[in-house]
Structures are given as structure tokens and as C-alpha cells.
Amino acid sequence: MSERISVMQGDITRVDVDVIVNAANSSLMGGGGVDGAIHRAAGPALLAACKQIVQQQGECATGHAVITEAGNIPVKAIIHTVGPVWHGGERHEAELLEQAYRNCLDLAAANGYRTIAFPAISTGVYGYPKEQAARIAVDVVYKYIGIRPLPEEVVFVCFDEENTRIYQQYLTQL
Template identity: 85%
Template structure:
């Protein structure tokens, strides 16, 4: 099963996958970090698609995810996932982060996507400790793909050396 998970360091907007995950904020209207990079690479079509979702259902709560077209990014879709803001671990952050990853995997599987690429959700401006967030991500994905055929391949895309090393160590332990 661990052969179905891998880690790479790089730009998630250039990864070969069916679907990429955007670490979005509740407004879905773009922001900093990976969210800003994805919106910039995708162009105005992505922002327009996000605006439609917000008009239909309002903001996206932490733990939830929605799917849109990918605009100018060479993938089939973008899943916008809102992870929790870190408050010291006392506000159910671990459960919300796990739910975030599960909801992304459910959306990918429901749409028949074979490959999904994740950033390190909630570890940027949301302040989630990188080691703890990576453990939740790897454990949640490992359990999920152990029970289901899709997605066939999960790639954790890390922007920096620190996260890359953390994910490599966790995957090596499986």
C-alpha cells in the first residue's frame, strides 16, 4: 500500500496528476502560499468557479472541500480544502485536519480520479505544526487507500526541504 503514496518537492501547479488539492481559505477567493500560487497559475477561470460555489453554498468551513475546474493548470480539477487554523490543539484541529484529507480523497474517488496531489494543508499561515500535520496526512491517506481502489496514487507535494524530509521519514516507516 505504501507504494501508492509518494513525496516530491516542488510546485504543485506543475505536478502530473488528475487532481491537485488547494489549501484554501473559507472564502475560496485566493490568498497567500499554495492558495495564491494555484489561483495565479490557474487564471481567472478558477476564481470564477470558486465564486459560483460561494454564491451557491456560502463559505467553505474548516474540514470541508469542494471541487472545481482547473483553469490553466494541466490537471482535470482542483479540490479546494479548508484545513483548520492551529489553536494549540485544543479546538479539535486534529479531527478537522483528518476530515479535510478524507473529504478530498472522497471527492477524488467519487470523480474517478486515479492520482491526487496534496500540499501540506494548514502548515503555512494556519500555523499547524509540520510534523503533526504530516503524520495526520500520511496516516489518514494510508488508512483510506487501504480500503479503497481510488485514488490509485497519492503524491504529497512539499514546497520546502523541511516538509519534504518529514514526509519522506513518515513514508519510510510504513
């Protein structure tokens, strides 16, 4: 089963998968880090799709996920999730981060997507400790794909060397 999970360092907007995950903010209007990179790569169609979702259902709550078209990124869709801001671990951050990963996997499976790429959710400006976030991500994905056929393959796409090393370390422990 661990052969269904991999890690790579690179640009999530250039990964050959069915769907990528955006570590979004609750407004879905783009921001810094991976969110800004995805919005820049996808172009105005993504912003328009996000605005439509916010008009229909309001902002995206922490731990929740929504799906949109991909604009100029060559994937079938983008799943946007809002990870928790780190406040020392006393505000249910771990549960919210688990929920964010599970909701993304549920959306991917419900739409029949075979392959999905995740960034390191909440570890940038949201300040989640990288090792704790990686452990949660790997554990949630490992348990999820252990009992479900989809997605068939999950790729953790890390922007930097440090996160790549951390994810590789946890994957070898599976």
C-alpha cells in the same frame, strides 16, 4: 500499499496528476502560500468557479472540500479544502485536518480520479505544527487507500526541504 504514496519537493501546479488539492481559505477567493500560487497559475476561470460555489452554498467550512475546474493548470480538476488554524490543539484541529484530507480523497474517488496531489495543508500561515500535520496526512491517506481502489496514487508535494524530509520520514515508517 505504501508504493501508492509518494513525496516530492516542488510546485503543485506542475505535477502530472488528475487532480490537485488547494489548501484554501473559507472564502475560496485565493490568498497566500499554495492557495495564491494555485490561483495565479489557474487564472481567472478558477476565481469565477470559486465565486459560483460560494454564491450557491456559502463559504467552505473548515474540514470540508469542494471541487472546481482547473483553469490554466493541466489537471482535470482542483479540490479546495479548508484546513484548521492551529490554536494549540485544543479546538479539534487534528479531527478537522483528518476530515479535510478524507473529504478530498472522497471527492477524488467519487469523480473517478486515479491520481491526486496534496500540499501540506494548514502548515503555512495557519500555523499547524509540520510534524503533527504530516503524521495526520500520511495516516489518513494510508488508511484510506488501504480499503479503497481510488485514488490509485497519492503524491504529497512539499514546497520546502523541511516538509519534504518530514513526509519522507513518515512514509518510511509505513
